Amino acid sequence: MRFGSVEALTALDIGVGEGVTGLVGANGAGKSTLIKILLGLLEPTSGTASVLGHDIATESAEIRRLVGYMPEHDCLPPDVSASDFVVHMGRMSGLPATVARERAADILRHVGLDEERYRQMGGYSTGMKQRAKLAQALVHDPRLVFLDEPTNGLDPAARVDMLHLVQRIGRDFGIAVLVTSHLLGELEKVSDHVIVLDGGRLLRSSATADFTQHTGGLLVEVLGGDTERDVLGEALAKAGLTCRPRGALVAVDPPPPGLSREGAVHDLVRDTTADLGLALVRIQPDQAHLEDVFLTEEAARV
Numbered sequence: 001m002r003f004g005s006v007e008a009l010t011a012l013d014i015g016v017g018e019g020v021t022g023l024v025g026a027n028g029a030g031k032s033t034l035i036k037i038l039l040g041l042l043e044p045t046s047g048t049a050s051v052l053g054h055d056i057a058t059e060s061a062e063i064r065r066l067v068g069y070m071p072e073h074d075c076l077p078p079d080v081s082a083s084d085f086v087v088h089m090g091r092m093s094g095l096p097a098t099v100a101r102e103r104a105a106d107i108l109r110h111v112g113l114d115e116e117r118y119r120q121m122g123g124y125s126t127g128m129k130q131r132a133k134l135a136q137a138l139v140h141d142p143r144l145v146f147l148d149e150p151t152n153g154l155d156p157a158a159r160v161d162m163l164h165l166v167q168r169i170g171r172d173f174g175i176a177v178l179v180t181s182h183l184l185g186e187l188e189k190v191s192d193h194v195i196v197l198d199g200g201r202l203l204r205s206s207a208t209a210d211f212t213q214h215t216g217g218l219l220v221e222v223l224g225g226d227t228e229r230d231v232l233g234e235a236l237a238k239a240g241l242t243c244r245p246r247g248a249l250v251a252v253d254p255p256p257p258g259l260s261r262e263g264a265v266h267d268l269v270r271d272t273t274a275d276l277g278l279a280l281v282r283i284q285p286d287q288a289h290l291e292d293v294f295l296t297e298e299a300a301r302v
């Protein structure tokens with residue numbers, strides 16, 4: 001997809017399956033452009049795509065009947081209640097009036113808009129607006145929903161609630177979800193599969209578990225501050241482990257062959273901590289995160 005001299009998407013060859021798929025990438029990576037192409041709202045400069053077996057070039061009306069779309073931008077009429085709006089959107093999708101009213105009431109309850117649904121949306125908080133936008137995407141019982149930055153503008157607690165809703169749409173309602181975020185780590189917990197875009201190119205597409213696999217290292221936390229952390233780190237280094245501070249924790253690399261016996265590093269960390277008179281808070285596996293994909297790519301480029 002080209003916009004003049006800007007290549008918004010280049011040589012993108014991907015398939016999206018069932019469940020929840022996270023589409024992540026920095027601002028301008030091409031996420032919204034991809035969704036708009038799949039909805040038939042933008043015509044790609046070249047290439048082909050199909051959604052639920054329908055060609056985007058010739059069957060976009062059928063695609064929009066089967067798909068729900070939560071756009072990124074603010075698109076709610078301020079002088080209409082969420083209830084009236086979602087009923088209207090249900091009617092637009094072909095539902096009879098009584099069915100649209102029932103479905104709207106159900107779905108607004110599911111997304112957590114109760115009594116507020118009768119108030120005009122102009123007075124809503126960002127979190128309430130995002131919920132209303134989500135409800136209109138779901139009212140006609142689609143087989144697939146595109147959610148463009150559903151957590152945008154939300155505070156941390158509202159973000160967690162929204163991500164929980166996204167997960168329920170995929171797992172409990174059985175609707176396939178393609179959800180975008182510019183925050184790379186955000187979708188790790190709720191997505192079955194993650195697609196990473198960078199400057200319009202595909203960086204990686206794989207099961208979330210492949211991104212977040214156990215690195216073989218450990219993270220250790222002891223009570224106290226940087227001093228206690230560093231005392232432990234130095235003692236572990238003397239004992240033959242490679243480690244470094246990571247925030248308030250000590251990150252221990254995968255053990256050398258002499259310490260590869262199951263539990264050997266755990267025992268060493270526990271004993272070293274006790275010998276130093278420090279209080280151990282936790283030892284946990286060090287997992288790779290989505291951000292690491294970008295760091296690895298950057299390192300490869302350098």
Ligand SMILES: Nc1ncnc2c1ncn2[C@@H]1O[C@H](COP(=O)(O)OP(=O)(O)OP(=O)(O)O)[C@@H](O)[C@H]1O
Binds near residue numbers: 003027032
């Ligand atoms: N209508 C347009 N005209 C010109 N350029 C556009 C248009 N739409 C998008 N672009 C450009 O295409 C690129 C991809 O934009 P897109 O909005 O798809 O990114 P995004 O990953 O969704 O980012 P964001 O998280 O900021 O929404 C950007 O460089 C953007 O400036």
